Amino acid sequence: MPFPDCEFPDPMPDLAFPFALGLSSLATEGFEVRILDQRVLPHDVRMCVLRSLEDSALAIESMQVRGAPLIGVTAAYGVALALKKDASDQGLENALCRLGKTRPTAVNLHWALAQMAMRLEPLAPHARPHAAWQQAQALHRQEQGFAKAIGVHGLEWIKAQHNPNRPFQVLTHCNAGALATVGPGTALAPLYAAHRAGIDIHVWVSETRPRNQGWLTEWELRQAGVPCTLIADNAAAYLMTKGDVDWVIVGADRIARNGDTANKIGTALKAMAAHWHRIPFHVAAPSSTIDWACHQGEAIPIEARDPRELLNPPGTLMQVDIHLLSGRTLANPAFDVTPADLITGFITEQGICTPSSLQALQK
Amino acid sequence: MPFPDCEFPDPMPDLAFPFALGLSSLATEGFEVRILDQRVLPHDVRMCVLRSLEDSALAIESMQVRGAPLIGVTAAYGVALALKKDASDQGLENALCRLGKTRPTAVNLHWALAQMAMRLEPLAPHARPHAAWQQAQALHRQEQGFAKAIGVHGLEWIKAQHNPNRPFQVLTHCNAGALATVGPGTALAPLYAAHRAGIDIHVWVSETRPRNQGWLTEWELRQAGVPCTLIADNAAAYLMTKGDVDWVIVGADRIARNGDTANKIGTALKAMAAHWHRIPFHVAAPSSTIDWACHQGEAIPIEARDPRELLNPPGTLMQVDIHLLSGRTLANPAFDVTPADLITGFITEQGICTPSSLQALQK
Numbered sequence: 001m002p003f004p005d006c007e008f009p010d011p012m013p014d015l016a017f018p019f020a021l022g023l024s025s026l027a028t029e030g031f032e033v034r035i036l037d038q039r040v041l042p043h044d045v046r047m048c049v050l051r052s053l054e055d056s057a058l059a060i061e062s063m064q065v066r067g068a069p070l071i072g073v074t075a076a077y078g079v080a081l082a083l084k085k086d087a088s089d090q091g092l093e094n095a096l097c098r099l100g101k102t103r104p105t106a107v108n109l110h111w112a113l114a115q116m117a118m119r120l121e122p123l124a125p126h127a128r129p130h131a132a133w134q135q136a137q138a139l140h141r142q143e144q145g146f147a148k149a150i151g152v153h154g155l156e157w158i159k160a161q162h163n164p165n166r167p168f169q170v171l172t173h174c175n176a177g178a179l180a181t182v183g184p185g186t187a188l189a190p191l192y193a194a195h196r197a198g199i200d201i202h203v204w205v206s207e208t209r210p211r212n213q214g215w216l217t218e219w220e221l222r223q224a225g226v227p228c229t230l231i232a233d234n235a236a237a238y239l240m241t242k243g244d245v246d247w248v249i250v251g252a253d254r255i256a257r258n259g260d261t262a263n264k265i266g267t268a269l270k271a272m273a274a275h276w277h278r279i280p281f282h283v284a285a286p287s288s289t290i291d292w293a294c295h296q297g298e299a300i301p302i303e304a305r306d307p308r309e310l311l312n313p314p315g316t317l318m319q320v321d322i323h324l325l326s327g328r329t330l331a332n333p334a335f336d337v338t339p340a341d342l343i344t345g346f347i348t349e350q351g352i353c354t355p356s357s358l359q360a361l362q363k
Numbered sequence: 364m365p366f367p368d369c370e371f372p373d374p375m376p377d378l379a380f381p382f383a384l385g386l387s388s389l390a391t392e393g394f395e396v397r398i399l400d401q402r403v404l405p406h407d408v409r410m411c412v413l414r415s416l417e418d419s420a421l422a423i424e425s426m427q428v429r430g431a432p433l434i435g436v437t438a439a440y441g442v443a444l445a446l447k448k449d450a451s452d453q454g455l456e457n458a459l460c461r462l463g464k465t466r467p468t469a470v471n472l473h474w475a476l477a478q479m480a481m482r483l484e485p486l487a488p489h490a491r492p493h494a495a496w497q498q499a500q501a502l503h504r505q506e507q508g509f510a511k512a513i514g515v516h517g518l519e520w521i522k523a524q525h526n527p528n529r530p531f532q533v534l535t536h537c538n539a540g541a542l543a544t545v546g547p548g549t550a551l552a553p554l555y556a557a558h559r560a561g562i563d564i565h566v567w568v569s570e571t572r573p574r575n576q577g578w579l580t581e582w583e584l585r586q587a588g589v590p591c592t593l594i595a596d597n598a599a600a601y602l603m604t605k606g607d608v609d610w611v612i613v614g615a616d617r618i619a620r621n622g623d624t625a626n627k628i629g630t631a632l633k634a635m636a637a638h639w640h641r642i643p644f645h646v647a648a649p650s651s652t653i654d655w656a657c658h659q660g661e662a663i664p665i666e667a668r669d670p671r672e673l674l675n676p677p678g679t680l681m682q683v684d685i686h687l688l689s690g691r692t693l694a695n696p697a698f699d700v701t702p703a704d705l706i707t708g709f710i711t712e713q714g715i716c717t718p719s720s721l722q723a724l725q726k
Contacts, residue, residue: 204694207673209572209595218691229692232572232673233596234629238665238699241631266597268604272635276705302601310570310595328581329592331567336601342639 023047025070025179026077026140031084031133033077037064038179042219050074053082053095060102060109063211067180068253068289069143072108075099076139079116080132087128092120104301105262105335107254107291112139140182146286147183149349154190154249154284155197157352161247161280162199167227169246171204171236174264175213176251176284177220186251186284188217190347195226203228204239208264210309210332236270240277248274249347252285257362259340259355260297265333271342283338284347292362297337307332386410388433388542389440389503394447394496396440400427401542405582413437416445416458423465423472426574430543431616431652432506435471438462439499442479443492450491455483467664468625468698470617470654475502503545509649510546512712517553517612517647518560520708520715524610524643525562530590532609534567534599537627538576539614539647540583549614549647551580553710558589566591567602571627573672573695599633603640611637612710615648620725622703622718623660628696634705643707650711655725660700670695 023045027034033050039062040046048064050056056078059065065074082095096113103109119135120128162168170191174180177188184192194201203221205228207214214230221228231239239245248270254262261267261283274281294300307330340355350361386408389398396413402425403409411427413419419441422428428437445458459476466472482498483491525531533554537543540551547555557564566584568591570577577593584591594602602608611633617625624630624646637644657663670693703718713724 207572209570209597222690227692229694230673231694232628234572234627234632235694235696235699237631237635238628238696241700264597265595265601268600269597269632269636272600272639273632275639276635310593327585329590331592331594331598333598333601336598337604 024182026065026073026182028077028137028140033074033081035059035065035074036179038066038216039064041179042215050077050081052085053078053098056081057098057102060099066213067175068106068108068251069147069181069186069286070179071103071106072112072288073136073140073143073182075102075109076112076116076136079113079120080129080136083120083129083132087125089125092117092128103303105253105303106289107294108286108288111288115139143181143286143288144183146288146349147181147185147189150186150284150286150347151184151189151193153349153351154282154347155193157282157347158190158194158199158201158247159197162201167200167202168194169202169204169244171206171239171245171248171270172217173206173214173233173250173267173270174208175216175220177217179216179220180251186286187249188221190249190284191221191226192224195224201226204236204245205230206233206236206266206270207231208266209233210312212312213264233266237273240273240279245274245277245279248279248281249284250282252283252289253335254294254300255283255285255290255346255358256294256296256300257290257292257359258296259343259346259358260300261338261340261343262297262300262302262335263338265336268336268338268342271338275342280344281342282345282347282352283343287348287350287361290358290361297339300335300337302336303334305332305334387545389428389436389545391440391500391503396437396444398422398428398437399542401429401579402427404542405578413440413444415448416441416461419444420461420465423462429576430538431469431471431614432510432544432549432649433542434466434469435475435651436499436503436506436545438465438472439475439479439502442476442483443495443499446483446492446495450488452488455480455491466666468616468666469652470657471649471651474651478502506544506649506651507546509651509712510544510548510552513549513647513649513710514547514552514556516714517645517710518556520645520710521553521557521562521564521610522560525564530563530565531557532565532567532607534569534602534608534611534633535580536569536577536596536613536630536633537571538579538583540580542579542583543614549649550612551584552647553612554584554589555587558587564589567599567608568593569596569599569629569633570594571629572596573675575675576627596629600636603636603642608637608640608642611642611644612647613645615646615652616698617657617663618646618648618653618709618721619657619659619663620653620655620722621659622706622709622721623663624701624703624706625660625663625665625698626701628699631699631701631705634701638705644705645708645710645715646701646706647710650713650724653721653724660702663700665699666697668695668697
């Protein structure tokens with residue numbers, strides 16, 4: 001798919017992120033890529049500059065950048081940075097290979113690399129560096145547009161569902177906000193749009209062990225003035241049983257063509273609880289997250305991350321009390337697959353659809 | 364109900380706890396009550412002596428002792444300690460009232476206090492101190508017998524279910540082991556019995572945020588040589604989907620007469636996931652955990668604990684980085700209610716029954 005112009009209606013024209021700070025998860029200046037180091041948030045706001053292929057690959061592997069759409073854009077710029085130094089066929093191949101191995105589950109990474117390859121492989125080496133930068137910028141702008149469009153479509157759904165006499169209560173998991181994308185988010189984009197439209201919403205944010213990305217969500221929602229409450233991952237069913245959850249919305253790392261969806265570990269538990277309570281459960285993601293070559297969830301590779309992540313204290317990824325590992329066996333799968341049967345609908349840049357009508361999005 | 368003799372078959376006659384250390388969660392010596400301070404486990408093994416009503420009440424409130432059966436026994440000794448100083452009607456009333464307010468959800472506390480009241484109120488004050496101690500010891504022995512009997516009945520179930528060609532894979536939540544009782548545990552008693560019977564079992568232990576009681580379970584299983592792996596609470600559905608969970612077993616804090624069961628926050632999520640995957644889900648508890656006056660789960664009071672518990676680093680309850688609270692809203696419900704429809708069966712000291720046949724246990 002070439003890069004369409006991103007002429008979506010824009011409900012959030014001045015929604016820079018983080019809202020109070022005027023930063024963004026990824027920005028370019030000249031031929032430099034600056035990222036917000038998400039490993040130290042929310043304690044510390046620190047920018048890093050990516051100058052090479054290796055900088056970009058390590059940023060993805062170490063989760064300085066995270067979130068499927070942001071990983072894709074970072075990888076695209078990683079190719080462009082690599083070609084500045086070596087634009088030969090071998091140089092391009094090396095870049096695609098190195099970046100492709102950084103993280104296995106989020107398909108946006110592979111989607112972005114495929115887009116870069118398709119554009120750059122036919123070109124002569126001397127033409128590649130400039131074209132690569134342009135292509136990465138086009139992908140960047142496209143993902144910004146996708147996130148805004150997801151906000152528009154999700155807002156329509158909220159408007160149709162919410163009872164104006166009481167707050168609209170939303171539960172989310174992990175971080176699928178501005179920090180996970182290059183726009184206002186995927187799962188959080190409709191919530192920002194609703195808040196700006198004056199709808200009284202409140203968001204339950206599950207802390208998302210073991211990497212604690214819920215703390216990122218809480219941080220960015222609070223920056224934007226959206227009322228939210230941080231909870232343990234374990235509290236989801238309790239809140240649903242109490243009647244305090246009207247909607248569950250999450251992002252995605254890879255959607256199979258039948259609608260099975262890989263997302264942060266713990267998502268499937270929330271989907272099963274929502275199903276039991278008959279609460280609608282939506283997945284918000286750009287179409288770049290759909291893996292048309294993957295027929296069902298079983299085929300999605302699930303990343304097993306370092307078990308030491310289980311030692312992370314809340315709210316930080318940096319201080320690990322390593323002696324806690326001694327003698328213990330720990331396991332740390334990073335994603336799970338929510339069966340399509342448990343998903344009420346998908347919110348993409350093209351609108352809202354059910355799992356059974358997802359295939360109509362394939363072009 | 365008076366105190367029956369506890370003549371259960373004993374599959375674990377020499378199963379002292381913690382197994383390698385020769386300690387127990389609660390022990391008496393003369394008229395002194397010694398407890399293992401569970402707030403500092405597994406980092407540190409520290410005994411505390413309870414000498415008064417207030418010592419006992421604070422030990423329960425602060426979770427130096429925890430787990431429904433152990434809370435009940437501690438409260439019974441708390442009454443006995445109180446009556447050593449003031450055995451008047453007022454003194455007895457004060458003790459029952461103070462201890463009754465320590466924690467709201469676990470019904471064993473109220474059951475134990477009702478047993479103490481029933482025995483002590485008719486007596487003259489001078490006869491109460493001795494009778495109170497005897498009564499607390501009778502309760503203590505009774506709960507020990509209950510836990511062992513739960514192990515026997517649960518072992519029969521495991522024997523009938525497990526495939527001898529591969530490990531029997533069990534998922535548990537929170538700590539319902541020797542640390543939560545005065546015997547080998549409730550949920551963990553059948554697992555210890557199976558391990559001793561030579562059955563190849565492996566236990567997935569969810570860390571149980573925010574108080575991290577999974578680290579206690581991992582610690583006591585490891586002391587006993589039972590193979591186990593610590594996981595994030597979020598990983599349960601992933602393991603079930605992979606086919607790596609044969610059985611879910613948990614303890615309980617209060618069981619309503621219809622079978623709805625309050626247990627540690629996060630239990631209901633696991634029950635919903637087990638239901639989706641058609642994996643049997645059992646609740647192990649002594650009959651002292653059944654609240655016959657409570658008709659259904661909605662009536663069970665759910666404790667809201669200090670939100671600062673969300674700041675607990677893994678594996679400890681002691682180091683809280685308090686500035687993380689700044690500006691944030693946090694919520695910390697400590698229990699949830701698993702609907703009876705999701706429970707395959709209850710394992711009590713009297714055997715295994717379904718939710719619909721639970722009422723036959725009422726005497």
